[in-house]
Amino acid sequence: MDAVKIDKLQQKLKKLKEDLHYWEVEFQPSGNMGKWGRSVRVTTLTSKIKDTEDKIREELKKGYK
Numbered sequence: 001m002d003a004v005k006i007d008k009l010q011q012k013l014k015k016l017k018e019d020l021h022y023w024e025v026e027f028q029p030s031g032n033m034g035k036w037g038r039s040v041r042v043t044t045l046t047s048k049i050k051d052t053e054d055k056i057r058e059e060l061k062k063g064y065k
Contacts, residue, residue: 006059009052009059012052013049013056016052019045020045020046020049023038023041
């Protein structure tokens with residue numbers, strides 16, 4: 001288990017969640033292109049969050065074997 005790698009992944013996860021919150025709650029789209037862009041951004045961020053969480057789980061499993 002690499003603690004430094006896990007810390008970096010957790011920092012990345014925190015940043016991604018902050019970005020997702022902005023795009024879901026604070027961003028106010030104007031028109032259809034804004035709504036489309038927002039939906040694409042939310043989908044992409046959600047996917048990145050899931051991938052990062054999976055990487056953290058893998059690193060934790062390595063440490064417990």
